[in-house]
Amino acid sequence: MTSPIHVNSEIGKLKTVMLKRPDVEVENFTPDMMERLLFDDIPYLPIAQQEHDNFAETLRQNGTEVLYLEKLSAEAIDAGGEEVKHAFLEQMLTESGYAMGATHDALSEYLLSMSTQDMVNKIMGGVRKNELDFIPSDLVSAAEEESYPFFMDPMPNLYFTRDPAASIGDGLSINHMTFAARQRESLFMETIIKYHPRFANQGLNVWRDRNHDTRIEGGDELVLSDHVLAIGVSQRTSANAIEDIARNLFKDSNFDKVIAISIPHNHAMMHLDTVFTMINTDQFTVHPGILGEGGHIDTWTITPGKNGELSLDHRTDLKQVLKDALGLDDLDLIPTGAGDPIIAGREQWNDGSNTLAIAPGVVVTYNRNYVSNELLRKHGLKVIDVLSSELSRGRGGPRCMSMPLVREDL
């Protein structure tokens, strides 16, 4: 039987993917919460859902099985039974700031009164104070949080399923994420892997779990081949987390090379996949804004060293580094926005570099990035563009919105 997670490249034919259909969580907040929730605007939900359905249908029409995070989560909890449901909720409440006490008890009673799917949807969508017939009487609630409308914040970034976990070979990393707005998200994937009949007891490797202080996010984790990963040193992924996962992979997997690529630490380029993606055996998108003079950028190729140590090779010629790691004579780095600084800046902001390869040379992109899309076509790629007016407001594109679970080997 094939493993329920099997990803040895960024480009092998996409057989199974996990998405999250945007729901109330993407509109259940006010403008003053946006920055903290890592959103730049509040999407118009019905259109965001239509666009997301268009994305999912596009994948299906191209032979990909589409699974949904929200459904897998509820199925996993139900498969685990009452004990797992309680344990999941306890962990979620603890991570939402309620390890015990009267508010914990009120929330627990409220959420356990629902069906499992409703409970999952409610946790994802956020719990407003006015939903419960309960007024907390502790000093913090009374003196500091009285006007704050939520007991539990919504999780609007859930539709970026790429980030809380990342498939690598026949396993995955379940990630400790950087900002509080996203940290609870990876608990869903942890629960799915432990209890969903499709994934539990299938010999999956968890290369690094979520119980860490150092941070890593899936948008930074790129599987370039069955031996080579690229991982961004970014706003969201720290160098020590990269060393940690590299050690684990070198010990227990076929991966023996991790290329750490340093990118600017800012909101527009929060992950490596917002500025760099692999789209064919020898083709990549790259945002020109990350390359310095002469196309240089800091990279460190990490390989197993002596006595379990890591060996580092610092180089700045990205093209040559990739050619060497992948054994290629040449490769095509295609600049976002055709290299025009205004267009590149605009289209990168709208995730023009964030392409999802569904087969070698076949990519799904946002239709709004028409200059980058045209250039990809000129470079021989098949570009399938999807609707993007509302989805793009969350600052993520087709790669961010998808977690591949199974890809065909090349």
Ligand SMILES: NC(=O)NCCC[C@H](N)C(=O)O
């Ligand atoms: N892989 C990605 O680049 N994901 C996009 C995440 C966007 C989300 N608003 C965030 O800031 O985390």
